[in-house]
Amino acid sequence: MKKYINLTCALIVFISTTSFQNGDILCDSKTLKEKAKSALGPYKYDSSELTRIIYKKTETVKEIEIPLFIGEKYRFIFNLEAIPKNIEVQIYNKDKDSKNRKLLFSSKDGGLDRKELQWEVSKVRQVYINYIIPPTEDGSYSGCAVFMIGYK
């Protein structure tokens, strides 16, 4: 009987390692968003988004366009726990095709290895979040980034 149990366990380990190799990470959206929500503090929850990050052989950029009310104060929370390889989070005042856009925030400033980022802004009518996904040569990776907006 012990032999059978060992055999079964070995089989499970084998399947687990082959199914989720190459750095794939499970995206537990609910847990990631709950963590982000607890970082909103006094700000009221407005909206959130889970973005799937797929690493490719060349650098890729994912952009999220967000219109804001100019007179309101906002807090942005990013949870990057489900990212297998660091990405850079940038926030601009114009979209990625615009020439004279201004960088308002970069996660590079505090170190790319941070798993939770916080940014506050007011008196802005539009922002563009850019996830800069680095290229990868050593197999494919995937994961997900969560961001949340609070207002007050």
Place this chain on the structure above:
Amino acid sequence: MKTTLSLISITLFSFCATRCGNNKQEENTTPIEVTDTIHQQKDTVVIEEDDETSYKLPSALQIAYVSKKSGAPFNESILNKTENLSRYNTSNYKRAVNFGVYSSDLANCLFNKKYQESKRYLKALTETGATLGLKQAFESDKLAERFDKNISNEDTLVQIVSNVQLKTDNLFEQNKQKHITVIAFTGAWIESIYIANQAYELQKNKKIHSSICEQLTFTKTLIKALEATKLKEPEMPELLNAISEINNAFNNIPSVKSATENDRELNFDKMKFTDTDMIPTMELVKTLRTKMIN
């Protein structure tokens, strides 16, 4: 030997059942596959990669919060009647757009401390939400009971409704219903502008006017979001058309046009508007709102 095989089969079956299948048990956990194709391949779970650009529009709660701050008074008679609910179970579009309209009405009641009315609109939202696959968001955590318990506490009620908002956001995401969120936003946004304009017509309050204009600047992003999802429901191209017309009418107001052409910041508190400037835009808003709720 037979026992061994049975044991292994059961184990493998259990593993696959918990790891690969049953969305209901693991609805918050999305396994990510390394490829970005959209086809279901044999023995692999393949997920759809998100678009390169996405759009995040504000919640009905935030819009109502900003509108309330402008000083717009509450007028229950202009809200969409909850009795109209039975008309909307005819298409995904109709359900979604009126889910948005009722979200806006609920938020308006909440921020104006109309708690009994809020309760009625929450019930209407719960029923509309159920037809959109959102039953779980409204039934969890004894929502109705907690709402009743805190009926006169605005902060707690707003917190409760924000939690429902987060849950509906999650469910829309899991069910891959991004287009439904865009339609619902459009309903909430149109309702909010309509309500604010009714208040403005009565009071001619400059702050309410500025708040309406601020809301109208969202058309740019809304049009892109509708463009990206317009093939998902048959009514969406027409909706996109209606929003584009509102956008054009607003951008043709002389002071808005001049500021845009000269790349000046839109400062609605300081810009000059005549009494008739907003009429074409507001007529389009009223027409679209009437169409949505009937």
